[in-house]
Structures are given as C-alpha cells and as structure tokens.
Amino acid sequence: MKLREQMPELTGATAWLNGEVTKDQLVGDKPTLIHYWSVSCGLCKEAMPQINEFRDEYKDKLNVVAVHMPRSEKDLDIEKVKEVALEHDISQPLFVDNDHKLTDAFENQYVPAYYVFDKEGKLRHFQAGGSGMKMLTKRVNRVLEESEKAE
DSSP states (O other): OOTTOBOOOOOOOSEEESOOOOHHHHTTTSOEEEEEEOTTOHHHHHHHHHHHHHHHHTTTTOEEEEEEOOOSGGGGOHHHHHHHHHHTTOOSOEEEOTTOHHHHHHTOOOSSEEEEEOTTSBEEEEEESSOOHHHHHHHHHHHHHHHHHHO
C-alpha cells in the first residue's frame, strides 16, 4: 500500500475473534491502527504489550484492529491463534487471515507490520519489523492530534 491510499475493505476473514468490524465502522470516526502479527513471530509477541498500551491509552481516540497473518501451515490452527491472543491480551477485534485475503489487499509481506490510517481512512504511516516503537508512537500521536484539530 502507498501512503494516502484508502483503507481496504476488511473482508475475507477466516474468522473474527473479539467481535467483527467493518471499514465503514472505522472510517469517519477516529484514526485506526491495524497491526499484523503471527503466532510464530517472536518479535510480534514482544511488541504486543506496546500495541495493547495504544489500545488502552487511546481507547476513546483510536481504533485498534489486529490481523493474524499465518506464515506457515502451523500458523493456520485457529485454536492456537485463540490461545496466543489470550496469552498476549489481544482483546481488540482480531481478523484471522488464513487465506491471505486482507494481507493481499494491503500488499503486506511482513509481521509485525503496522498501518496507521487517519479518520478519513487514508494510510498515513506504515512500519514493519520489531524496532521503531518510538516512531510508531510519534506517527500515531501526529494523526491523533490532526483529527482532534479537525473536529
């Protein structure tokens, strides 16, 4: 995905855990952070507490959606996804993408990967890999500030 591109529709999930959301529910109200992770990804698990902090600290200002992107056959086990999601306190809506439908729509190749959309649903920041949480925090805060000014 390129910056300023519109958020793809959130369709094609193998399953939704913790409730389902649509693009229409996310866009127009507040900015959105969509994060890709996988049960077989150690870096993803290390970053999860910080993502959960975003979710909790900005719950009134920011939508947070998790996407599970399997990297191997073992990652396709929905029970394992549920177990790891519970272990790592993933209580936000979780799109299980066993068929890579959303992954393909995002043109995403990485876990962890983070997509920050403004409240109009335009991509404002993309980041992949385990480092750079300070940069992600800065970008999320910038988009939140802009959306507050626009009100």
